[in-house]
Amino acid sequence: MDLYFSPMACSIATRIALHETGMGDSTGFHRVALSTKTLDDGSDYYAANPKGQVPALRLDNGEILTEGTAVLQYVADLAPESGLAPANGTMERYRLQEWLNFVGTELHKQVLAVIFNPHAPAEAKAFARDEVAPVKFEVFEKALADKDFLVGGRFTVADAYAWFVLSLCGYAGIDLGRWPVLQRYFDALSRRPSVARAASEEMALMKPN
Numbered sequence: 001m002d003l004y005f006s007p008m009a010c011s012i013a014t015r016i017a018l019h020e021t022g023m024g025d026s027t028g029f030h031r032v033a034l035s036t037k038t039l040d041d042g043s044d045y046y047a048a049n050p051k052g053q054v055p056a057l058r059l060d061n062g063e064i065l066t067e068g069t070a071v072l073q074y075v076a077d078l079a080p081e082s083g084l085a086p087a088n089g090t091m092e093r094y095r096l097q098e099w100l101n102f103v104g105t106e107l108h109k110q111v112l113a114v115i116f117n118p119h120a121p122a123e124a125k126a127f128a129r130d131e132v133a134p135v136k137f138e139v140f141e142k143a144l145a146d147k148d149f150l151v152g153g154r155f156t157v158a159d160a161y162a163w164f165v166l167s168l169c170g171y172a173g174i175d176l177g178r179w180p181v182l183q184r185y186f187d188a189l190s191r192r193p194s195v196a197r198a199a200s201e202e203m204a205l206m207k208p209n
């Protein structure tokens, strides 16, 4: 299996999931320069993934799977004993999908993707940071008030994706300290070995390629 990723982008959630399962050691990791859509060897990333985005997973049969929430569930289902996703068909699996969608559409895309979009007008960035983020983060804060993890009392791929979003708040001008529960949740996740390993591997690659 091969993961196409960009350092400290949302694809890091898949790297975390792979490390949780132990499959990270047998996965090929291919860095994508998102600004040029090229791989480290200079080849065209669109040839591998016509969407040009990360994450993309090349499966052992050669198929490419895209969309982070699908990729994360695929990895989790390869290692059901990891508990990274509750069993398909259970209410908890729908709760997982509910959180994956919230993180993806409300936090990642409505907040971070706007703030980090070099083409977004300053007003749009300020709106995302000052108006949208507080409303969404309040929901997140309340949901985690009496929990260590989003779903089922254990670490799942929803927590891996949420960690990615929270890891960028400081760079996005969002003070996580306003939400003590989220800050505690983020700090605890950051100490998890799979998360610490993925972060250290990708931080080491942050130099431009």
Ligand SMILES: N[C@@H](CCC(=O)N[C@@H](CS)C(=O)NCC(=O)O)C(=O)O
Residues within 6 Å of the ligand: 006, 009, 010, 011, 034, 052, 053, 054, 055, 066, 067, 068, 069, 104
């Ligand atoms: N719909 C995709 C979006 C993924 C996405 O936004 N990836 C970002 C990195 S965090 C990216 O590839 N950005 C470059 C681009 O959109 O051209 C998913 O959920 O996986």
